[in-house]
Amino acid sequence: MAPNTKTSRKAARYAVPVAVAGVAAATVAMVPAFANAGGPDLPKVTAQQLIEKVAASDVQQLSGTARITTDLGLPKIASGLLGGGGIAGGSANPEDKVAQLANGSHTLRVAADGPDRQRLTFLDGKDEYSLIHNGDDVWGYDSKSNEVFHEKNAEAGKGKDGGKEHKTGDRLAASPQKLAEEILTAAGPTTDVSVGDTAQVAGRDAYQLVLKPKQSGSTVGSVQIAVDAKNGVPLRVQLLSAQGGKPIVDAGFTKVDFAKPAADTFAFTAPKGAKVTEGVDEAGKGGANEHWKALESFPGLGGLAGGAGGKGDVKVLGEGWSTVARIDSGVDRSLKDLENDKNAPKQAKQFLDSLGDKVTGKFGEGRVLSTRLVNALITDDGKVYVGAVTKDALVKAADANK
Numbered sequence: 194m195a196p197n198t199k200t201s202r203k204a205a206r207y208a209v210p211v212a213v214a215g216v217a218a219a220t221v222a223m224v225p226a227f228a229n230a231g232g233p234d235l236p237k238v239t240a241q242q243l244i245e246k247v248a249a250s251d252v253q254q255l256s257g258t259a260r261i262t263t264d265l266g267l268p269k270i271a272s273g274l275l276g277g278g279g280i281a282g283g284s285a286n287p288e289d290k291v292a293q294l295a296n297g298s299h300t301l302r303v304a305a306d307g308p309d310r311q312r313l314t315f316l317d318g319k320d321e322y323s324l325i326h327n328g329d330d331v332w333g334y335d336s337k338s339n340e341v342f343h344e345k346n347a348e349a350g351k352g353k354d355g356g357k358e359h360k361t362g363d364r365l366a367a368s369p370q371k372l373a374e375e376i377l378t379a380a381g382p383t384t385d386v387s388v389g390d391t392a393q394v395a396g397r398d399a400y401q402l403v404l405k406p407k408q409s410g411s412t413v414g415s416v417q418i419a420v421d422a423k424n425g426v427p428l429r430v431q432l433l434s435a436q437g438g439k440p441i442v443d444a445g446f447t448k449v450d451f452a453k454p455a456a457d458t459f460a461f462t463a464p465k466g467a468k469v470t471e472g473v474d475e476a477g478k479g480g481a482n483e484h485w486k487a488l489e490s491f492p493g494l495g496g497l498a499g500g501a502g503g504k505g506d507v508k509v510l511g512e513g514w515s516t517v518a519r520i521d522s523g524v525d526r527s528l529k530d531l532e533n534d535k536n537a538p539k540q541a542k543q544f545l546d547s548l549g550d551k552v553t554g555k556f557g558e559g560r561v562l563s564t565r566l567v568n569a570l571i572t573d574d575g576k577v578y579v580g581a582v583t584k585d586a587l588v589k590a591a592d593a594n595k
Contacts, residue, residue: 205506232391233398235422243402243420250425256304257395257449258316263295263442266565282520285335287343287472290315290322304406310459333470334461338480341463344472383407383513394419394428406514410586411435412566413514424451434565435583441565510578510590517580517590556591565576 237247263543293299302314315322320337333342380386389401399419406413419429429445463469506521552559552570559572561584569579570587578587 199263210423233393233422235391235400238388238400240388240402243388243400246425246427246511247402247420247427248419249255251422252426252451254305254453255309255449255451256454257302257305257446259301259444259446260298261294261301261444262298262440264439265295265441265567266563269356282353283321285333285338285340287324287333287342290324290333304454304458306454306459307458309427312459323461325461327461330461332461332463334467335461336382339464339467341443341467341469342472343463343469380404382511383515389417391422394421395449397428397449398422399428408513408515410582410589412568412581412583413441419445426451432566436565508594510594511580515580515582517578517582517587519590519594520577521575550584550589554588554590554592556588556595559591561587 237493299314302312302316304312307328309328311326313324322333322336323332323334325334326331329345332343334340383406385405385407387403387405389403392399392401399421402418402420404416404418414433414437416433417429417431417433418427420426421428428449430442431440431445432442434441508519508521510517511517550561552561556576557573559570562571563584567579568579568584568587569577570584570591571577572591576591578591579585580590582590
């Protein structure tokens with residue numbers, strides 16, 4: 194079922210990895226549902242055929258505009274931290290912009306020409322922020338402050354071929370395709386996969402792949418991936434809450450063109466008078482590479498839904514969409530001690546105030562930090578239980594693993 198090696202290399206670099214097709218066939222519980230006539234009139238396909246179409250997509254070039262809206266229901270203290278600012282290396286550093294994608298709505302202009310050239314521009318407000326990967330160079334430019342971030346990355350775009358790590362150039366392609374890749378990779382036997390209504394996204398006919406948790410206790414109601422009917426490129430990803438309401442994450446193209454972008458799209462020269470900060474690239478550490486790891490994993494479904502194993506003081510409990518990670522923080526003082534300590538740091542008090550309801554169980558006492566997607570139970574003895582599960586599911590996990 195998997196495409197040939199040449200196709201695999203191309204798909205792994207820019208579109209959804211071909212490996213997804215093999216994983217899906219072996220582990221995903223396929224539902225023999227068909228697309229109906231709710232949108233464009235398209236030939237019927239099964240979920241397996243649609244996943245194969247996504248995996249075999251060999252799109253290397255595109256340009257367009259995308260919109261990402263994230264509503265995690267974060268506490269005020271967390272929302273403030275995601276507002277940006279205070280990043281070492283200047284406002285042109287990618288870390289600030291990556292963090293902002295976890296909250297609110299953002300419009301992006303994107304362009305790509307294979308694994309060696311991509312451009313991503315944030316269009317929020319009158320000022321622009323651009324990330325440009327062109328060959329060995331990665332640039333970040335903030336027009337408001339006239340600051341430039343530059344990293345010379347000789348390994349950019351080489352991906353994992355020959356055992357090499359994915360570098361900044363590959364991560365620059367993060368988009369609805371990247372989100373779809375992570376979600377499909379995370380899908381396993383705990384997931385129902387079907388084909389929903391057809392749709393139009395960015396003026397293009399699309400099928401919709403629908404993933405739903407089989408297990409109870411997940412905060413995720415479903416994940417809907419709109420797939421281009423012609424070329425198999427995911428055009429939109431929506432993460433819907435089990436409680437209903439607007440999507441937790443809605444990322445998709447509003448305009449897209451699969452023609453080759455003009456070569457000067459990826460050209461960049463630091464403006465006169467701009468402050469230029471050079472990044473650090475030591476065996477893939479530091480600089481933009483570290484910042485793009487956060488964007489590559491956003492919104493974190495690969496670990497939470499896929500049941501990835503922990504290490505060190507982290508223990509993974511359960512599987513699939515109901516996975517909970519137990520973290521032994523090693524803290525030797527309780528939340529109650531912190532609450533009663535008049536000399537505790539202001540930041541610690543703010544964090545404590547941001548926590549939600551107090552809960553009790555066989556495990557003892559604790560507090561729950563809640564968002565619409567991820568919840569965390571912090572127990573009085575310093576353990577943390579976290580996952581894309583409900584508060585009740587966290588308490589149950591803590592009781593069973595005290």
